[in-house]
Amino acid sequence: MDDDDVWEEDEDDDGYVSCQYCGEPMYEESGYCSSCERWQTREDRPQKTLPVWVMLTALCLLAIFVYGALRSF
Numbered sequence: 001m002d003d004d005d006v007w008e009e010d011e012d013d014d015g016y017v018s019c020q021y022c023g024e025p026m027y028e029e030s031g032y033c034s035s036c037e038r039w040q041t042r043e044d045r046p047q048k049t050l051p052v053w054v055m056l057t058a059l060c061l062l063a064i065f066v067y068g069a070l071r072s073f
């Protein structure tokens with residue numbers, strides 16, 4: 001296991017990527033550069049709105065729950 005000091009643009013390099021703002025190496029997993037404290041513009045960025053599939057799943061569960069509750073009467 002050699003530690004490679006050369007940071008490349010390749011995003012699949014050991015899970016590390018170069019920050020697109022300051023160029024410092026950072027974990028691709030985190031999506032967050034601790035050097036310049038900026039989020040990378042990717043899906044990792046925290047979103048204020050929930051993803052669509054979360055909303056749909058929640059709606060489906062709610063619908064099933066309400067349907068079941070109504071049927072129990």
Ligand SMILES: [Zn+2]
Nearest residue numbers: 019022033036
């Ligand atoms: Zn940075």
